Amino acid sequence: MASTAIRASSPPPSGPRPIRRLQESVINRIAAGEIIHRPASALKELIENSLDAGATSVKVTVKDGGMKLLQIQDNGCGIRKDDLPILAERFTTSKLSTFSDLKRLTTYGFRGEALASISYVSNLTVVTKTKTDTCAWKACYSDGALTPAKAGTTADPKPCAGNDGTTITVENLFYNTPTRLSALRGSSEEYARIVDVVSKYAIHNPHVSFTCKKLGTPSPDVSTPSSSTTVQAIRLLYGQTLAKELLHVTISSTDKKGANTSNLPDQQADDEDEDDDMGEDSEAWSAEAHFTNASYQAKKMTLLLFINHRLVESSRIKRALEAVYNGILAKGASPFVYLSLQIDPRSVDVNVHPTKKEVHFLNEDAIIERIADVIQQALIGQSQSRVFEYQVKKPLFISYAAISNEKDRLYSYQKVRTSLKDRTLDSMFQVAHPSQRPSVDEVPDGSALPAMTQVPVPKVKEIKESQCFLKSIKALRAGVAKARHNQLGEILAKHTFVGIVDVPRCLSLVQHGTRLYLLNHGALATELFYQLGLRQFGNFSRIRLDPPPDLRTLVALAVDAEEGVAQNGLKPDDVVDRIVGILIGRREMLQEYFSLGISEKGLVETLPMLLRDYTPNLDKLPLFLMRLGPQVDWTAEQPCFDTFLRELAFFYVPEPLLDDPIDEDSDGQTKDTHKATLWQIQHVLFPAMARYLVPPKTLLDRDVVQVADLPELYRVFERC
Template sequence: MDDRSEGVIEPLPIRRLQESLINRIAAGEIIHRPASALKELLENCLDAGATSIRVTVKDGGLKLLQIQDNGCGIRRADLPILAERFTTSKLSTFSDLTRITTYGFRGEALASMSHVAHLSVVTKTKTETCAWKAHYLDGVLVAPKPGQTVEPKPCAGNDGTTIIIEDLFYNTPTRLSALRSPSEEYARILDVITKYAVHNPKVAFAGSPLPDLSTSSSSETSHAIRLLYGHSIAKDLLHSTFSSKKQDEAMEEESEVDDRESWKAEAHFTNANYQSKKMIFLLFINHRLVESSRMKRALEAVYSGVLPKGASPFIYLSLQINPRDVDVNVHPTKKEVHFLNEDGITDQISDTLQQALASQSHSRVFEYQTLLTGGIAEPEQSISKKRKGKERARDGDEDEDMENAETKTAASPPLKKTASQYKVRTSLQDRTLESMFPVINPTQIEGSSSGKGKPADISKSREIKESECYLTSVKTLRQNAIKGKHKQLTEILEKHTFVGIVDLNKCLSLIQHSTKLYLVNHGALAEELFYQLGLRQFGCFSRMKLQPPPPLRTLIEIAVELEETTAESGLTKPQIVDRIVETLVARREMLSEYFSFNITPTGLLESLPLLLRDYTPNLDKLPGLLMRLGPQVDWNSEKECFETFLRELAYFYVPGPLCSANPETEDQEAQDKAEKWQIQHVVFPALRRYVVAPKTLLDRDVVQIASLPDLYKVFERC
């Protein structure tokens, strides 16, 4: 008879779990999905002082998750215990937790990854002569192949660390089957990188294949938000900084605020004009990405009286509190923290945001709908019979006069009438936007085709043919450009009519296609154009000679001297100049052969590649180009080297001044006039002829602002 039926349960013996089982259970608490693994790795990169982070993802991070940084690296002597649990360089005693300022401190992330994936590390410090590669499994070093030793192997590599996670959750099929599709895991990874990129605008983020995310290392928080979340949020963004300390000097003299209770915050948040179905809330406490349901509810309550029901805002909040007041050791993945006076800080932040919103406006601004690129106008057959009847009634008198004046034969077919809202009113002979403004003492612009000042047309210039190239890397880059083609946007650029430049400094212009008007970022379009022209002419560039040839070192010194963040690299400015000069001079033969980028053995810059005839880039940007060619070009891989070099060259060719100049001077007016001429008569015709437009331009660089049929609908109601 069963013992349970008699009400007697025998106690089971207590056993000590195996170490491997303990570690795998702990790994499940830290690494929930690829995005949580990436978050841990990103924080390690930032702790290492990285200024450039590159992420590679395959199959949503399940097949491959790789992150490369240019931080301080890991010492060779520390590699044997790198993936063991509770090994860290961040703290040594429990009291260190009260003043922790780094992201990580427990030393469990890499250990957890080694228990649920195949982990390998490539690292190099600035003092070592080579990089070291090590492989880990279940927290210990393993041999990369059978028969080899487990010791780290010397290899080539840059300063910094590359962490490679392969086959995540290969030994935990239940966790693997519980995950979503690779596309959803990719979206979570992109969300994590985006949030850290917003909070760290001085760090350059890039990825492969992550075309949705690419930031430079010299942007501001507001620029990063515009770049990563789009113009719709950025145009309605407000900025505010506040703290617990009193700003009035008299009050500060009477009573000082206790440092233990001091805090400061910075917020970027949308005004009453922006509304979304889902709230976007980025919260960083002491630079750590965390969640706080208490604070989120309080900020939602602030907007509840401003936005309509169901609408939500965008809020980025960075809160800095004395580390002694924060307990970071309350969650395995550190996504939550506890801190003193949480309710008081939350209330003060909510009040400040509410005051900022109230000071903007007492009502929302309703705008006419702005659409992304819509493509070709609808055919006449799609118009309803009712709308056709309205058109006939409105244009009836005009049609009768036209019919009486025309002579028709019985055999001629009846002409189909085109409704007014679908008539395309463009002509190459029409006046542009600039021609409608009077100019006092207009001067002849160099490059005109005649003495009367008639502008030259690039269509009459020499055809730029694609060079013959047998390098697999270049063929792949050309194929990638073709694969990324957005058919509709490419057709718009091929058949557009230039309307005019709206803002030269902001790189905004108007173009018309069919019955639609578009506002475009001609700087972004030009950058893509010059990149594709560089690919098109690879190995067969014309030369733009520099007479006399300037010293390479002098130009780089000018650019480095203007940089403010060089201290983060750990090198002095003369050392940075030396390293960039050595890099370029050592590769001068390759630069000359492939790019017509000629540097003499003594370090003189003789010529630059000429990407587009009749177009001269702003040579004031040359020092910046030479400086970026050192750290921004991946010199270790052929394909990445060619791609990054051409991207930097395209950025150098983008029209626009080096910085905002005084528009009132005569020299500046002449420069602006020449710049506008090049944009209208050289860049836009070249866009029409050569560019294969990628879909990424639709995100923020090409916006439809008017449609003739839609305007007719608006005015019919009047």
């Protein structure tokens, strides 16, 4: 046996093997495998051909999940008899003549590979008739060429009876590729995939009648009338329960046109003017979406995505929509979304996938973000409240050994009710947007801090981590990840904001599951802004101060107000000189790494922006600049970066400079500033914590306290 094994093994080649041209039949068989994966993918190509032909009726008949028989009949324009000899050859199409035609493509098919690929792996028969023909013509194909229908006859198309349109019959699919055939699922699952494809095209084309049934069965599994609407098609195919929970929105690129840009900084207005000059018409787009509201919950997300009427998949769009629903639906629940996106053909590359399963287009991130925002606004705007019921099997901060494995019924104290509108403490009060904040903040001595404008930033919500090769920054980032507390991270990531309890003491309430937590949002914000500074190191957006204040004046204000600053026999002026000298001497480094712009004349021109739509309290700017002198370790790289980012985080924390109460006697400017702070904490700070904060365990010591637990409250009520 050993000698046989030795003889069977071939020795390694002594030199390079010769390169040979593959046979045409092998090339075609390989190409067919890339396009025709299963019966449903073959049907998708055939449906698209029917729709390209202008059909208003499409009938599909299936046997054994499409492996024995897959037939599609339409009433489209048909195929000319003269074109039948090359119908199933590769790269024969009526859609393209030059490569530049791809830029203006509005049809489904264009490469001319669908029928060719099907003919390589099945027995293909075509019966077609145009309106001008007196009879229909029947042709059989094998390996891309005409073949006789019966032995002893010619391969030429034969006249036969038939209606206007085309009937394509695919028999014995994958008969010559047994590996592909054996890899398919059972006939029931393959038929379910076929029904899914037909249903999706029926919803997107409500003006076309679709029918799909198994061979020999009297009633179809899919049947939609022509001249219906999208909602009617969804109701027929997915049921009345889903259809009654649908919301509808339309979005387009023109929605943003005509926006008032008079309040924008000069640089931002210039950038928008440049965008207009770049040919905005070629980047025009529109979208229509039908999606379920918060009352509908399914186990699996259903996404029907059409881009320029082409059924495609997009993991980026799917993730964006899932993110929208994550904060609205209960854990484990999923929505139904139908999205039709129309983009100028010049902005779309359709030739990136053999089966046209994916497409690429310009401004993809901005378009996806805009669609997700509109859908989210529609969901939040609905007035219906929801009741989520679930059983808490793994409560946080409780030993898993104490959890019973007994499957008890769902009790009332394990139910959580959340409402979209009435779930916050201040829901009955009007809260101002930060844009209403006064442009000038008065300081105690009567001088004024500068107004602040934001340098334009990309219109995206995601804060990406900057690319940095400094070992010190890598070490600091690694330390943040290592210190993460998973259970606290889950609370913050999936919390429901309840309300702000005390602004001066930075206390807020959040709900997670059946528990209520009191948070020191000041401590959490300090850690958040420190981590955001690490995340964007060397790539900060900027906040422009207009007019730029004098550095020495600001530092002097803080030194005069701070007790005990002058030490070791130094006078206040000496302290100011030292701090200003340190910052001026390192202004290039501060500009490069932190976007803290200080001019040669000592004017503070820009500050680093850590979080979009968040405005730090400029009353704290003098104190921030003053502390950069003694509190930052300027002697070593890593301690310098760490301490500077800590000071920057303290500057950004939404806490008042003075603990003055807000009452009826307060002036209007103070009240507006207070309202703006409340708005930022709820609508900007807490969502940013849920998304970006990697909480360390140290926050559990005193900054996160559980104040109520629904099961415990029930026990108290029972004793009463």
